[in-house]
Amino acid sequence: MLNACIDGLLINLQLMPFTYMLIGCAIGFWVGILPGLGGGAAMALMMPFIYTMTPREALPFLLGMHSVTATTGDITSVLFGIPGEATTVATIVDGYPMAKKGEAGRALGAVLTSSLVGAIFGAMVLAFIIPVVRPVVFAFGSPEIFMLTILGLTCISSLSSHGKKGLLQGLMIGGFGFICSIVGQDGQVGTLRFTFGTFYLWGGLEIVPVAVGFFAIPEIINLAIQKTAIAGNVPFGKLGAGAIEGIKDTFRHFWLVMRCSFIGSFIGLLPGVGGGIPQWIAYAHATQSAKNEKEKDSFGKGDIRGVLGPGASNNSREGAALIPVVAFGIPSGPGMAILLGALMVMGIMPGPDMLTKHLALTYSMVWTIVIANIVCVAVSLLFINHIAKLTTIRGELMVPFLLFLCFVGAFTSNHYGDLVVLIIFGGIGYILMRCGWPRPPFILGFVLGRVTEINLFTTITRYEKFIWLYRPQVIAILLIIALFIIAPGFLEKWRLRDEENGN
Amino acid sequence: MFIGAGVAITAIVKKWPFRSALFPVVVGLCILILAAAYLLLELFGKKEENPKQKVLDVEISSSIDRKTEISRTIFIFLWIFLFFLLAVFLGLPVATPLLIFSYLKFQNKESWGLSLLLTGATILFFCVLFVWLMEIQFPAGLLIEWLS
Numbered sequence: 013m014l015n016a017c018i019d020g021l022l023i024n025l026q027l028m029p030f031t032y033m034l035i036g037c038a039i040g041f042w043v044g045i046l047p048g049l050g051g052g053a054a055m056a057l058m059m060p061f062i063y064t065m066t067p068r069e070a071l072p073f074l075l076g077m078h079s080v081t082a083t084t085g086d087i088t089s090v091l092f093g094i095p096g097e098a099t100t101v102a103t104i105v106d107g108y109p110m111a112k113k114g115e116a117g118r119a120l121g122a123v124l125t126s127s128l129v130g131a132i133f134g135a136m137v138l139a140f141i142i143p144v145v146r147p148v149v150f151a152f153g154s155p156e157i158f159m160l161t162i163l164g165l166t167c168i169s170s171l172s173s174h175g176k177k178g179l180l181q182g183l184m185i186g187g188f189g190f191i192c193s194i195v196g197q198d199g200q201v202g203t204l205r206f207t208f209g210t211f212y213l214w215g216g217l218e219i220v221p222v223a224v225g226f227f228a229i230p231e232i233i234n235l236a237i238q239k240t241a242i243a244g245n246v247p248f249g250k251l252g253a254g255a256i257e258g259i260k261d262t263f264r265h266f267w268l269v270m271r272c273s274f275i276g277s278f279i280g281l282l283p284g285v286g287g288g289i290p291q292w293i294a295y296a297h298a299t300q301s302a303k304n305e306k307e308k309d310s311f312g313k314g315d316i317r318g319v320l321g322p323g324a325s326n327n328s329r330e331g332a333a334l335i336p337v338v339a340f341g342i343p344s345g346p347g348m349a350i351l352l353g354a355l356m357v358m359g360i361m362p363g364p365d366m367l368t369k370h371l372a373l374t375y376s377m378v379w380t381i382v383i384a385n386i387v388c389v390a391v392s393l394l395f396i397n398h399i400a401k402l403t404t405i406r407g408e409l410m411v412p413f414l415l416f417l418c419f420v421g422a423f424t425s426n427h428y429g430d431l432v433v434l435i436i437f438g439g440i441g442y443i444l445m446r447c448g449w450p451r452p453p454f455i456l457g458f459v460l461g462r463v464t465e466i467n468l469f470t471t472i473t474r475y476e477k478f479i480w481l482y483r484p485q486v487i488a489i490l491l492i493i494a495l496f497i498i499a500p501g502f503l504e505k506w507r508l509r510d511e512e513n514g515n
Numbered sequence: 516m517f518i519g520a521g522v523a524i525t526a527i528v529k530k531w532p533f534r535s536a537l538f539p540v541v542v543g544l545c546i547l548i549l550a551a552a553y554l555l556l557e558l559f560g561k562k563e564e565n566p567k568q569k570v571l572d573v574e575i576s577s578s579i580d581r582k583t584e585i586s587r588t589i590f591i592f593l594w595i596f597l598f599f600l601l602a603v604f605l606g607l608p609v610a611t612p613l614l615i616f617s618y619l620k621f622q623n624k625e626s627w628g629l630s631l632l633l634t635g636a637t638i639l640f641f642c643v644l645f646v647w648l649m650e651i652q653f654p655a656g657l658l659i660e661w662l663s
Contacts, residue, residue: 176560177553177557184546187546191524191539198535200535201534205531205535205539206527233592236591237587409625409633412615412619413637415594415598415614416637419602419611420611420641432599435596435599465537465538
């Protein structure tokens with residue numbers, strides 16, 4: 013295990029993987045800062061580039077990019093009250109009032125340092141849980157893997173949209189993803205499925221044009237509609253001086269940062285739980301740390317603890333969220349679902365292989381998160397004044413360039429059909445986004461479709477009738493599925509009751 | 516729509532062998548049941564105050580008035596479709612600078628200098644990364660093939 017851990021570090025320190033990680037960090041840096049482009053969309057946009065890379069280069073590239081978006085997303089949240097990422101909304105509550113009070117530097121120093129502490133915490137959780145999770149993965153056969161894919165879909169459906177309707181929407185979209193995944197010639201029998209007489213569809217739908225269309229195109233359309241001028245003419249003054257005070261604040265409230273990191277990691281471990289949840293729980297926990305009413309009142313008006321908590325939890329979640337992906341193939345959100353797709357593109361299947369044959373590669377992910385965040389935070393703190401100026405770039409200038417990247421990236425099989433797929437799925441993605449239907453379940457269904465089909469068929473043919481449903485692991489997973497279906501309804505009821513009582 | 520999709524899937528797969536039909540049938544039936552449940556909730560369920568549910572996704576800004584939003588949406592879709600046509604008929608290496616320049620100059624109404632500078636930068640990026648480093652062979656467009 014220790015050897016694999018050291019091998020993982022050595023992989024990251026090789027010239028090409030390290031260079032690709034730095035490139036990924038630079039892209040993630042921009043994506044995090046610029047509102048309108050999410051980490052998931054950026055990951056989808058960059059997927060075509062990994063075809064020419066080895067897994068040792070592609071993973072640091074993608075993960076380096078993904079793991080810094082939450083860190084830099086805090087910058088715009090603090091400076092302008094606009095979240096760079098959906099996961100950095102809670103930082104605004106106290107970060108933006110601090111900026112308005114002229115303490116932007118301090119808030120940025122605090123949020124960046126706490127993000128770094130959180131990221132290292134999350135990476136350590138990932139490193140220490142790998143040996144523990146190994147026997148669990150080995151105890152799983154095809155019925156359990158089949159049920160796990162259903163669990164993943166249920167989790168992401170129930171948590172990516174609220175209420176009963178949200179759950180139903182998510183499951184239907186996930187089902188649509190399953191159907192899209194089986195388009196093409198069936199590998200076993202040779203039946204042509206949903207090809208509609210088109211030769212292009214014989215090989216099935218490629219993940220890159222589908223993912224790029226589904227995630228990147230709607231966000232580009234949104235960017236073109238909003239014409240986002242991120243900062244406008246908001247003055248932000250000199251930030252460097254206060255940043256050192258912010259770093260000191262992180263260590264003054266170190267246990268709060270650690271507790272919030274733990275919250276982020278714990279929630280990250282739960283498959284299907286989106287990035288937006290831990291930041292608010294961490295914020296709520298930070299407010300509870302107030303010793304008296306006067307201290308409690310300071311939250312929302314620029315309390316440093318309200319910045320430290322969400323910052324730490326967001327980043328600690330990233331490392332822990334890799335555990336369900338690596339061990340079971342259950343992603344926690346769109347970004348992780350696309351990373352899962354990338355793993356499959358590289359011929360790496362999540363599960364036992366990741367914990368045996370590719371263990372060094374798994375540990376290299378841990379190191380990527382750590383190194384990428386150290387680099388990102390160091391650069392952010394050193395060039396804080398210049399970075400703030402980046403946010404004045406108009407979003408509309410990026411639209412044609414992003415469109416070009418989408419088109420070139422989608423062109424994976426050198427066939428114009430890729431572009432048709434890109435536009436069709438872009439249109440579907442946009443309609444879903446406009447109608448408030450969740451998109452993440454689709455990509456999960458699409459990525460896991462083939463795995464689910466193989467395991468369903470093996471289960472049905474290997475086990476007599478429904479006897480496999482009585483296996484203890486299957487029952488346990490069924491209970492978790494039931495919990496994920498029922499829990500959001502109860503939570504919603506409690507929330508409504510609390511609101512009524514409050515009024 | 517999902518009810519229709521569920522029925523269509525289960526009807527189409529009837530002719531397929533068991534091995535190929537099992538998964539789509541299961542998924543199709545599930546979609547059908549879920550869609551029926553959704554329809555029942557829509558018809559008889561409690562009406563929600565905010566019909567647009569809060570989803571784990573990009574938040575669409577509501578600060579723009581409806582008319583501007585519709586016109587911008589139509590324009591961006593037209594641009595995407597135009598880029599697609601250019602890529603198919605002229606090929607991506609020709610379509611890319613054309614799109615970048617025309618979008619910046621005519622849609623965004625940027626200055627000639629900035630439009631040309633960004634177009635040049637994109638051409639450089641395209642040539643260095645895709646042509647030189649990644650050695651991707653982009654097919655010539657249909658029109659160029661026909662002309663040659």
